[in-house]
Amino acid sequence: MDQFHLQPHEWEALALTLRVGAATLAVAIPLAIAVAYILARFRFPGHGTLNAVVHMPLVLPPVVTGYLLLLAFGPKGPVGVFLQNTFGISFAFNWTGAALAAGIMAFPLIVRPIRLAFEAVDPKLEEAAASLGARKLVTFVVISLPLALPGILSGAILGFAKAMGEFGATITFVSNIPGETRTLALALYTATQTPEGDPIAFRLTIIAAIVAFGALFASEIMARRLKRRLGASDA
């Protein structure tokens, strides 16, 4: 049974992974909602460019994204230097950097379902809300956003899964530091590179599967509740 007991550094990898995932969602979801709504509802010069930029991490090799992050946010990168000097913040080689890499990689996956959900919200409902005196922001909060919640939930689950499994950009940008940037995926990779690492890799695989299954299950339950709340199955 001993081989099923997690070692301290494996707990550490799990906790770090959950932390990175949670931080990614906390920052990326509000941003993704804003970007998705803009892409869904407004047509403006630069619409296509914004769309392309958002989807870039999906098509670029992750290592390239990680390297670009390193160039910009690294200890010698212009953004990194600016943040360090102005706010004392550094993304370099710590868990926030891992969250940044995961967030950027996950962003297109989060934006997409949310955008589709906003596109599915009938603009005529927004017209009706306006005729009843509601300002645009109020309409967004009480009509568009609640109706898009199922899409936001899908975005969250996809984003969390991506953040949990993100490897290439993370290891390139913030390296593979135990307790700081070594998430489950990186720990698993490390284990496979170590002699006698198989039991560790095996345990980490099981943990990853449990977390993924748990997230999927939770989202399924929430999706059903939402569907009922939104009146889809109200008969």
Add this chain to the structure above:
Amino acid sequence: MLEVEVKGSVGGFHIDAAFASEAGVTALFGQSGAGKSTITNMIAGLVTPASGRIVVDGQILFDSASSLNLPARDRRIGHVFQDARLFPHLSVRNNLTFAHWAGRRHPKRPLAEVVELLGISHLLDRKPGGLSGGEKQRVAIGRALLSDPRLLLMDEPLASLDQARKSDILPYLDRVGEDAGIPIVYVSHALEEVARLSQTLVIVSQGSVLAFGPVADMLARTDLGRATGRHEASALLSGKVVAIDKHWGLASIDMGGQIIQVPALDTAIGEDIRLRIRARDVAIALGRPEGLSIRNALHGTIKSITDETGPYTEILSAVDGQLLRARLTRASAADLGLVPGKAVTLLIKSVAIDRRQRTPAPRKSAQG
């Protein structure tokens, strides 16, 4: 009071329309694609006209001369859409009170009163998804009434309903029209609804207004046949229920001298009533015929006869100061030697005047 003068193009379709009306129900009538909805959307503020002026109750909503264009949310127009557009995730109650909690409007009428008026009190805690089409439309009307509107704009509220549902909802529309206390613009391509509900009729065709005025005058105009649709050509007669014969189930209605008998249905003595009589339900005789099942024979004088080349002709007659249309074959008109000024007897089958062709007469005050 309502004053509309709009010009503009939407998707290559040109709108150039102007009309005005006093209080009461103003019907915007025309065939599908005539431009009614575009004019409606211009009044609502969903489409901006290139030029013109829209004034409701002394409040200027749009005026190109002074570059004034109130956004839709500030126009205080209760817009009832053809497709109801209820918010699916909110309960009926929260839909009804939406203007209050999301639009900061302060309706003068309490929720309970509007709910009672429309017969929707049993639906308050349901979600729109489970409602029938007629129920949805009633909730939509209630939601608009509770937005403290200065004008109620109803864009074909019955168009997506089947005949049975329409009959269900029409009495509610009568009531809304009677006691809304605000002007109503009612858009429709169904002459039956328009004749029943409105006081002022605006006839729209190909993006412009052909004619507007009191509904009885408009319906009596035989020159507007193409826009109103020949088959539906009709006239409105107003009268008062003076007697009800329970045995035969007939009501006698005084049309201002002469009496017309119709199935009593749910009329009451003393009630002012408005009957829509289709031209094709009226026949003409030169004297009072004997041995005929038709009960209504009114004395009238021919005012005009349309000059047509087809098999039909339309004859407009004055009956006690009201106008009645009759559609005959040209051959009959020629055989009888009908000419303007000739005294004739107009025959109307009582059964032709069913429930759908009658309505409580709109209040005189609303006539303006």
